[in-house]
Amino acid sequence: MNLTTQHTKHSLRFRDLGIDTNQELVVFMPASCHVCKSEGFQALTRLSVSFNGSSTIAALNITSDGLLKEGEISLSKSAIQKLSVQDNDLLEVAHIEPLQSITSVRSKLYGNTLHQQEYDDIIQDIADEKYSNIFLSSFVAACSGSNMKLEEICYLTMAMIKAGNKLEWGNEIIADKHCVGGLPGNRTTMIVVPIIASLGIMIPKTSSRAITSPAGTADTMEVLTNVNLSLAQMRKVVEKENGCI
Known part of the structure; x- marks a missing residue:
């Protein structure tokens, strides 16, 4: 059964705090924020953050000591670049929709066989950065060892191709090179x-x-x-x- 929930979006004014978290997408809100209180947002809650038609999912960090004022919101450097926001822009925040693909991950953890559409949904959600590190770890654990049949490996490969951007040069031969990796100094x-x-x-x-x-x-x-x-x-x-x- 496919369930969808309509979540209320709240607008907050953006202010850049100059925080770089590398590639981690993080949203910052003050402890006194009325939105956090009304929506039940807690530290590390994953939120949908939208601006000007673009959106991303970021982990919430709660600030104190007046770092942000009531009604203000901030983002990590990587999230700022992704949404192209500037000071005083109005951002919308909301709960993220429940991820239906997590049901498939749970099924795989129990040793069941997944099909093409299930792998498509999982990989697309991962590509859309909807999975937390815990969800990613669960999926990797579910697929580790000898838990995947040959056809499942094909399904997963095709799902990764569909979710990614493809480049074509028109050459008859396009070469690639892979090695095991993990060996210090192995710069082949x-x-x-x-x-x-x-x-x-x-x-x-x-x-x-x-x-x-x-x-x-x-x-x-x-x-x-x-x-x-x-x-x-x-x-x-x-x-x-x-x-x-």
């Missing part, structure tokens, strides 16, 4: 990708930051150049150099 990508590109084979390579070692491929490459590229920038680099990292 920075050696292999330029070699492949120099041979005329297009190889647009995406890499992660450190997970289990002091520096991942992206961290190491960032010593030499910028690695945070938009899709348009990535396309430009690949068309010019035949590859990217």
